[in-house]
Amino acid sequence: MRNQNTISKEISFEGSGLHSGKRSKITLKPAPENTGIVFLYNNAGLHEFIPYSPDYVTDTKNNITISNGRVIIKTVEHIASALYGLRIDNCIIEINSTETPIMDGSTKEFVRRIKECGIEKQLALKPEFVIVSPVWIKSEDKFIVILPHNGLKINYTISFPNSPIGTQNLTIEFSEKKYIDEISNARTFGFIEDLDEYYKNGLVLGANFENVHVFSKTENKVINGSRYNDEPVRHKILDLIGALALLPFDLKGYIVSYKGGHGIDVMFVKKILQLFAKKDKEQLKESFYSKNGYTYSNFLKLDDIQ
Known part of the structure; x- marks a missing residue:
């Protein structure tokens, strides 16, 4: 496993949304270990956090859209791709609109400026x-x-x-x-x-x-x-x-x-x-059985741990 990473300092990007055509600004901020990628909608006194997680994906028609049920943010896949490509695991992405800026249609500018900004290695390890x-x-x-x-x-x-x-x-x-x-x-x-x-x-x-x-x-x-x-x-x-x-x-x-x-x-x-969740559950069961002097393989059909 490798160490987790965040960015060294805040960095902002501005431009138009590909689908909405509206002006948008995102500000990437350093985040503590195990935060993950989290969007923060901040506009007109409304502050809403939306983790970048499959549970919050609400639309995949021509983009990936996320929502917490109160606000939506469209076309999040490009900035997420740039962060993943640079192995940045923890970052707050503050946004003042409902769509990220498309920039030139690629992630080139995101990557260039994030690299200039700097990447900070953290102590915690990234699960795999x-x-x-x-x-x-x-x-x-x-x-x-x-x-x-x-x-x-x-x-x-x-x-x-x-x-x-x-x-x-x-x-x-x-x-x-x-x-x-x-x-x-x-x-x-x-x-x-x-x-x-x-x-x-x-x-x-x-x-x-x-x-x-x-x-x-x-x-x-x-x-x-x-x-x-x-x-x-x-x-x-x-x-x-x-x-x-x-x-x-x-x-x-x-x-x-x-x-x-x-x-x-x-x-x-x-x-x-x-599959990852299933693996974690099985590992938890194995730990439970071994602690109690049993062989886990003899109890595969039991479901003592929900």
């Missing part, structure tokens, strides 16, 4: 969960599977037939350096032909050529240039890492994602969290 057998989650034609692996490895495939994106596949062995060099610069993307439909649903009201990697199906081309020849699949990995940040532990395994997205990413995280 090691996958020892395959775990699957499936939704329609999409799936995510995780296999045993000594580290975190991601293989991601996207498929957009009859478009300039086509099918893309990328495998990375996760590390802070890999995240910075190969993932953080990849922008959110979309097709210009889908704009009217998004507008009808109140989405991408803050989108423009400066914060979205735009493609045209009709013209079969990218409109505003590419940072990588496979930038879309890299951004999908960025989003998946933002979902992994919902977990209160480091995950060790080999993730294979096919046509993933926010919805199945969160489903996968919830599945992993259920």
